[in-house]
Every structure is written in C-alpha cells, then in structure tokens.
Amino acid sequence: MRVSTYLAALATAACASAKVWGNSTTAGSVTFDNNRKLLFDTDGNQIDAVGAKINEFGGRYYLYGNSVSQKDAFYGIKSYSSNDLLNWQYEGYLFDIDDGKNPCTGSGGCGRPHIIYNQNASTYILWANAGSVGYQVATSDSPTGPFVFQSSPAMIDPQFDGLQPADHAVEIIDGKGYLVFSALNFRDPRAGSLFPQVYQTLHISELTDDFLNTTGVSYPVASNATAELDFVDQQAESPDIFKRGDYFYIGGSNTCGYCNGTLALLYRSESIQGPWTRQILAGYGCNSQFEGVTPLTDPNTGETTYLWSGTSVPGGDPRVGFSGHIYQPLEFNADGSVQDLDCSIDAEFTVAFPKSNSTTATGNATEAGDASPALAVYSPVCDSDFFTLYQTWPASQDGTIESVSLNVARGHQEAALSLTLFKFSSHEDLLTPGYKWTQLGTASFFANQTTWVFDTVTVPVSTNGTVSKGEFLGVSIAGFDVSPWCHLEYDGADEDYILYAQGGGQYSLRGAQGKTSPVYQRVGKSVKFFATYA
Numbered sequence: 100m101r102v103s104t105y106l107a108a109l110a111t112a113a114c115a116s117a118k119v120w121g122n123s124t125t126a127g128s129v130t131f132d133n134n135r136k137l138l139f140d141t142d143g144n145q146i147d148a149v150g151a152k153i154n155e156f157g158g159r160y161y162l163y164g165n166s167v168s169q170k171d172a173f174y175g176i177k178s179y180s181s182n183d184l185l186n187w188q189y190e191g192y193l194f195d196i197d198d199g200k201n202p203c204t205g206s207g208g209c210g211r212p213h214i215i216y217n218q219n220a221s222t223y224i225l226w227a228n229a230g231s232v233g234y235q236v237a238t239s240d241s242p243t244g245p246f247v248f249q250s251s252p253a254m255i256d257p258q259f260d261g262l263q264p265a266d267h268a269v270e271i272i273d274g275k276g277y278l279v280f281s282a283l284n285f286r287d288p289r290a291g292s293l294f295p296q297v298y299q300t301l302h303i304s305e306l307t308d309d310f311l312n313t314t315g316v317s318y319p320v321a322s323n324a325t326a327e328l329d330f331v332d333q334q335a336e337s338p339d340i341f342k343r344g345d346y347f348y349i350g351g352s353n354t355c356g357y358c359n360g361t362l363a364l365l366y367r368s369e370s371i372q373g374p375w376t377r378q379i380l381a382g383y384g385c386n387s388q389f390e391g392v393t394p395l396t397d398p399n400t401g402e403t404t405y406l407w408s409g410t411s412v413p414g415g416d417p418r419v420g421f422s423g424h425i426y427q428p429l430e431f432n433a434d435g436s437v438q439d440l441d442c443s444i445d446a447e448f449t450v451a452f453p454k455s456n457s458t459t460a461t462g463n464a465t466e467a468g469d470a471s472p473a474l475a476v477y478s479p480v481c482d483s484d485f486f487t488l489y490q491t492w493p494a495s496q497d498g499t500i501e502s503v504s505l506n507v508a509r510g511h512q513e514a515a516l517s518l519t520l521f522k523f524s525s526h527e528d529l530l531t532p533g534y535k536w537t538q539l540g541t542a543s544f545f546a547n548q549t550t551w552v553f554d555t556v557t558v559p560v561s562t563n564g565t566v567s568k569g570e571f572l573g574v575s576i577a578g579f580d581v582s583p584w585c586h587l588e589y590d591g592a593d594e595d596y597i598l599y600a601q602g603g604g605q606y607s608l609r610g611a612q613g614k615t616s617p618v619y620q621r622v623g624k625s626v627k628f629f630a631t632y633a
C-alpha cells in the first residue's frame with residue numbers, strides 16, 4: 100500500500116463522525132447498468148475483489164473483496180475507497196498476505212470478507228472465512244488496515260462442529276452484531292453423482308458485545324418448505340443481512356462458486372429466530388452470484404435505497420478473475436416482499452446516495468491525457484495466439500507522451516508479451532507495404548510479471564516523446580503463445596480510435612487481386628488503454 104494512501108485513510112477514519120457525514124453531506128447520484136460489469140480503479144486496474152461488499156465508514160465508501168490477481172484463487176483481501184461509488188481508489192491489501200502471520204493461505208483463503216466498526220472501541224473488525232478452521236477475526240484502527248488477526252478463530256454454534264463453516268456475513272443492526280453463516284456438509288447421504296455434491300444451510304447467531312465472537316447460539320435461516328424435498332434451502336450460500344422496517348432480510352444465492360449465475364434468494368422475518376419467508380428474486384441472479392446489499396439514504400428525501408449487488412459474468416469458473424459486478428436497487432412491496440430483479444440486458448438504475456465532502460478519488464487513469472472511456476462496457480478478448488493488434492489514436496494535445504498503459508490478463512504463457520509504442524504519419528501510410536513507424540518505446544512482460552486479472556502493463560517512452568495535437572500514435576500488442584494473453588475491448592469506439600489486427604505470419608498482400616492488406620480494422624472496436632503526458 101502506498102504510504103500516502105494509508106495516511107489519508109487514517110485521517111479519514113480519524114475524523115469519522117456524525118458531523119462530517121451529516122451536514123456536509125449532499126445527495127449524489129450514480130447510474131448502474133446490467134451491461135457494464137468489469138469495474139476499474141482510478142489507476143486503470145480491474146477492481147480485483149470477488150464477492151465484493153460496499154460499506155460506508157466515516158463518510159466514505161469502502162469496497163472489500165477477495166483478490167485473485169496473484170494466484171487465480173483467493174489470495175488476500177483488497178480494499179478500495181470512494182466518495183461517489185464510481186471513482187474507486189485502490190487502498191491495498193488489508194494485511195500482508197505473504198508475512199506468514201495470517202491464517203489466510205489455507206483452504207477458504209479468508210473468503211467473503213466482511214468488516215464492521217465498533218464505535219466504542221474505534222476499531223474496525225474483519226471477519227473472514229478460513230475454511231475448516233472457521234471464521235478468523237482481525238482488527239485495525241483504519242478501514243483499510245493493516246488488520247491484525249486474533250490468536251484463535253471465533254466460535255460458532257457447537258451443533259455444527261462436524262460441518263465446515265463456509266460463506267458468511269457480519270453486520271451491526273440497531274447496535275447488535277450478527278453473523279449469518281452457511282455450514283457445509285460433505286457427507287450428506289443425499290449427495291448425487293452429478294449434483295448436489297454438498298449440502299449447506301444458512302444460520303444466524305448474535306455476536307458478543309465486542310463483535311469479536313458469536314454467542315454460540317444459532318437459528319436456522321430456511322423457508323417453511325419440507326427439508327427433505329427442498330433443494331433450495333439446502334444449497335444456500337453467500338449471505339448478507341440488512342434490516343428494513345420491521346423485517347430482517349437475508350440475501351443469498353444457491354451453491355455456485357462464482358459460476359454463470361444462480362438463484363438470487365431473499366429471506367425475511369421479523370425475528371432472527373424466524374419463521375423466515377423465502378423468495379427467489381431471479382433464476383440466474385442476472386447471471387451473477389449475490390454478494391451484498393448496501394443501504395444508501397438520500398439526504399434530501401430521507402429515503403433509503405437497498406442496493407443489491409452480484410459477482411457477475413464475464414468470469415465464473417475457471418476464470419474467476421474476469422468477474423465483474425452488477426448493482427440494482429431492491430424494489431419493496433407494501434407487505435415487505437421484494438420484486439423480482441430486473442435482469443434485462445439494457446436496464447439502467449439511477450440511485451441517490453449520501454455523498455460526503457471526502458475527496459473524489461483520482462489516479463493515473465483518471466488523470467491520463469488520452470484514454471479509452473472509463474465507463475465503457477469492456478469485454479475480455481483472448482486472441483494473442485492468432486493476432487497482433489495495433490491500437491491507434493490521435494494525440495489530444497501538444498505535449499510529451501510519457502507512457503501508455505493497457506490491461507492484460509495472463510494465462511500459462513512461456514513467451515513474453517511484447518508492446519511497442521510508436522507514432523506514424525497517416526493511416527494510409529501505416530498500411531502501405533514498406534512503411535516504417537517512429538518507435539517511441541518498447542516493453543515486454545513474462546506471465547509472472549502480469550496477473551490473473553486485468554491489471555495494466557505500461558510501455559514507457561524511451562526516446563523523444565514530443566507530439567503535436569492530432570499526431571497519430573499507436574501501440575502494438577503481440578503475444579504469440581499456445582496460451583493466449585487476454586486484453587479488453589469495447590464496441591462503439593470513437594472513429595479516431597482505430598484498432599487493427601494482423602493474423603500470425605500474415606506479412607504479405609492477400610485477396611484475388613493480390614491487393615488486400617493483411618492488416619485490417621476491427622471496425623468499431625478499441626482496446627482499453629490510457630496514455631499519460633508529462
């Protein structure tokens with residue numbers, strides 16, 4: 100974590116008070132849509148937080164989730180902060196995953212992180228699922244860490260001693276702490292050859308007054324369906340809990356493990372002891388797995404929006420790292436039930452939220468001179484085994500180009516990814532046989548220098564980077580290997596942002612007349628990138 104970021108976070112935490120969040124709060128507005136799933140931080144890197152939960156602490160929003168960038172599996176917990184739910188600043192890992200002092204490298208990987216704030220102790224408390232060991236609890240005086248783990252895991256209801264504690268959520272409601280957790284049963288005789296492979300059920304416990312443990316007493320969270328016949332309650336995972344009016348609500352999904360969508364479940368009850376009423380809000384969760392609900396109160400109207408979110412495809416096994424996130428407000432009926440999710444592909448949701456005067460996050464990507472749009476719908480394209488790409492654009496200003504960054508995700512490559520930054524006189528010239536561009540810089544990366552998510556790689560300018568406004572720039576992307584590198588593309592690119600592709604080994608003219616260039620445009624597409632000026 101950058102030291103300045105850490106100090107800023109500490110400062111934010113220190114001045115956390117009702118005053119800051121109260122009177123200096125204005126109503127912000129943010130629009131989500133079902134298409135724009137891959138999210139990026141202000142440095143241009145993919146938000147690497149599977150099962151993300153958004154919390155508000157001290158007038159700022161924090162997004163927490165499991166990182167998969169290093170290992171293609173849960174490895175550490177990352178956090179991001181924002182004042183507007185749109186510009187997210189990377190705040191680093193919550194603790195040093197490599198220090199050998201945390202319980203997170205075993206099974207479970209400290210999954211489904213949830214953080215609560217103990218106001219009396221001015222302490223942030225992290226609960227994380229460490230698999231068969233159970234729930235590990237850690238504390239910090241900052242919402243972004245470093246978190247230090249307790250010496251022993253929390254206790255859960257002893258009746259589940261033979262089962263494995265799994266997905267969970269912790270939350271404080273009306274001053275009381277709650278743990279909702281699932282218990283995995285690998286030995287249920289009803290397991291099938293195809294499915295289900297395991298059984299798991301949801302339970303709720305109160306936390307102790309310090310929020311560091313449970314009381315050891317739990318109540319089942321299940322519908323009134325007959326257990327033997329019901330394969331929905333018996334497959335529930337990824338919970339979150341909130342309260343609205345008289346009802347406790349527990350959202351969840353069915354067993355899925357970041358697959359291509361699963362039941363979006365919602366249970367409600369006036370008491371944590373039940374009885375619970377169950378709803379299925381969507382059969383495929385809008386192609387996502389439920390991850391959390393964040394209440395947002397509009398300071399103008401006092402009305403609270405309960406913002407539902409899911410970890411969404413693109414992604415899913417086996418590329419969990421390509422997971423995105425989708426958000427939409429839950430719509431409540433008068434009886435407390437909730438309407439079905441709107442999974443239509445073009446649905447947009449505008450949500451009012453309290454926006455404090457904490458700073459809007461900025462970074463290398465938001466401050467870049469030239470860039471593909473921050474909020475486009477980006478899709479993974481994995482084709483460097485077949486194509487070399489040339490992304491071109493005109494310089495937006497007179498100045499000196501410093502570097503160009505673009506998003507790539509690794510596979511099991513042995514060859515390096517090669518990037519070349521260049522300028523050229525015209526598109527016609529560029530495609531003319533024998534034309535030579537002016538090289539500005541090169542860089543190459545082995546797989547072990549890149550990550551399993553769409554982080555950026557950067558080509559620095561190594562010669563004279565002076566450019567005039569309108570001058571043509573380009574970056575070539577080559578990574579021939581049986582395991583292709585992946586990059587991001589969007590549709591509907593500005594007509595000046597032209598992407599060319601050249602097939603492997605295609606170095607001569609083609610076509611019946613022998614006049615067709617082997618390099619051709621991917622019409623309307625552009626690669627995700629940004630260029631910085633001095």
Ligand SMILES: *[C@@H]1O[C@H](CO)[C@@H](O)[C@H](O)[C@H]1NC(C)=O
Nearest residue numbers: 117118119120121122123124
């Ligand atoms: C906040 O603003 C309201 C309305 O302007 C005012 O009535 C209230 O006293 C203020 N509260 C604080 C703590 O300043």
Ligand SMILES: *[C@@H]1O[C@H](CO)[C@@H](O)[C@H](O)[C@H]1NC(C)=O
Nearest residue numbers: 118119122123455456457458
């Ligand atoms: C935010 O508002 C609080 C309370 O009005 C004020 O004390 C503080 O200086 C403001 N911070 C910034 C960064 O404007």
Ligand SMILES: *[C@@H]1O[C@H](CO)[C@@H](O)[C@H](O)[C@H]1NC(C)=O
Nearest residue numbers: 236249251252253254311312
């Ligand atoms: C939770 O309580 C149990 C039983 O008292 C104890 O063994 C365990 O150490 C406690 N864990 C934490 C994190 O306080």
Ligand SMILES: *[C@@H]1O[C@H](CO)[C@@H](O)[C@H](O)[C@H]1NC(C)=O
Nearest residue numbers: 217218219220274308309310
């Ligand atoms: C916080 O302090 C208040 C007042 O002393 C007390 O009533 C409450 O139980 C405390 N809560 C926690 C979580 O320690």
Ligand SMILES: *[C@@H]1O[C@H](CO)[C@@H](O)[C@H](O)[C@H]1NC(C)=O
Nearest residue numbers: 358359360382383385386412
């Ligand atoms: C993913 O789910 C959708 C239904 O929402 C289905 O059309 C599609 O075929 C599924 N893909 C896979 C790989 O299961």
Ligand SMILES: *[C@@H]1O[C@H](CO)[C@@H](O)[C@H](O)[C@H]1NC(C)=O
Nearest residue numbers: 322323324374375376377378
């Ligand atoms: C079970 O719950 C459903 C709705 O959640 C309700 O319609 C039904 O009456 C309940 N059945 C019993 C036996 O309580």
Ligand SMILES: *[C@@H]1O[C@H](CO)[C@@H](O)[C@H](O)[C@H]1NC(C)=O
Nearest residue numbers: 142462463501502555557631
């Ligand atoms: C931002 O850009 C600077 C200057 O090129 C570079 O040193 C730094 O590593 C970049 N930061 C990130 C997070 O990429």
Ligand SMILES: *[C@@H]1O[C@H](CO)[C@@H](O)[C@H](O)[C@H]1NC(C)=O
Nearest residue numbers: 512513514515545546547548
């Ligand atoms: C990274 O991969 C390259 C190519 O496979 C290899 O030569 C190099 O030793 C690796 N570096 C590390 C630190 O593992």
Ligand SMILES: *[C@@H]1O[C@H](CO)[C@@H](O)[C@H](O)[C@H]1NC(C)=O
Nearest residue numbers: 499537562563564565566567
């Ligand atoms: C850099 O390139 C610009 C434009 O081509 C030129 O005007 C300038 O003299 C060059 N500077 C150096 C130090 O070569």
